[in-house]
Amino acid sequence: MAHNSVNVVATKTKPQSSRSWVSIVATGESEALDVDKYAIMHRVQIHARDLRILDPNLSYPSTILGRERAIVLNLEVRIVRVIVLCVCVCGVMQHIKAIITSEEVLLRDPSDEHVIPVVKELERRLPVGNEEHHGQGDGKENSNAHNDADAGEEDESPFEFRALEVFLEAICSFLAARTTELETAAYPALDELTSKISSRNLDRVRKLKSAMTRLTARVQKVRDELEQLLDDDDDMADLYLSRKLFSASSASTSPNYYLTSPTIGSKISRASRASLATVRGDENDVEELEMLLEAYFMQIDSTLNRLTTLREYIDDTEDYINIQLDNHRNQLIQLELVLSSGTVCSSFYSLVAGIFGMNIPYTWNNDHGYMFKYVVIGTGMCCVILFVFIMSHARYKGLVGS
16 A cells, blocks of 8 residues: 555656757857756746747747747747649648747757758857857967957847847748749649639649638738737837846946956847947837848738739639639520420420320311311411510520520
8 A cells, every 4th residue: 555655646746748949059059958847937037828838739829929038939830731733731830939038049849840940040140250269369360350250249130139030031931932832833723723624623722722721821920920019119129138138237237347247248148248339229229120020021921912912813713713604504594494495385286286186076076187287387386486485585684695
């Protein structure tokens, strides 16, 4: 009994499973992390509800959240890729779940095939002025290069903006590429459906339209998120992590000590310290971030316009197909009307044949056989006149063509 109770307690106190992360610092160096969510929350100082957005087991729309010391980024796109020749559908997912601070980028699931290119791009673009660190003792040329790099640091964006730009570029490029693939598949399929209406072509266009609807929803969500940020200066100001870190440090420390202290200065990347001219300015100035977001907003808006044009082309094709089907339906109605008219007219012959074919003795039928041919001729003329009248009335009502 004691042994069983110990096992129960051990099961209840089993530690939570770790998650795979990668940390990329300002120098471009990356480090794999295998930590749980509580370690991440303590590391970047965010709440559990913010970290839940990055949970791969939960589905959240694209979100960019600015917190006190971090930017929580969730750009998730699940798309249906349609292969036209085989008419098959396969799921494609591009997800970027990251936490950006003023010092590092924490990226989730670094081993994912769609995340690996983003990690490599971060390692390539985040470092600033690495050339001088690789050759500090190589002579005068390296010293001059070091001075030139220090002189040009003032033009560099803060670390968090460079990381954010990499993520926005990755997701916008991914959506634009998927849109190009969809256009390449959709336009020929629509033209083929216009020339030949068949079940195969209709099914292929149906799958393409379904893929376009899903892609449009994802593009629209990313666009709305960027537009929401651009419309609110306070939200954009929350993304200035280096500025907030500098303001918090300067509240308790003199600016000169902040700039010279290795303890506090090491908490901010060199690229962030290079933008102190902007930090010392108006804290409500968000022009730099606004220009960055506007560039990718225009790109994602262009992608959405392409999808809108494709949707209009699909709608026009559907209208054309409906017109063709209505035309065929009208032709069937005309044929049915002609056959019905012929049936009504021929029924008079059936009436005459029925009267003269009855085996009943009639006195007027004796010695009056010559009347049969006149009755047949008269009935035929009546049928023709009735048929012409029906068709003329139908043509007048527009039921049949002229």
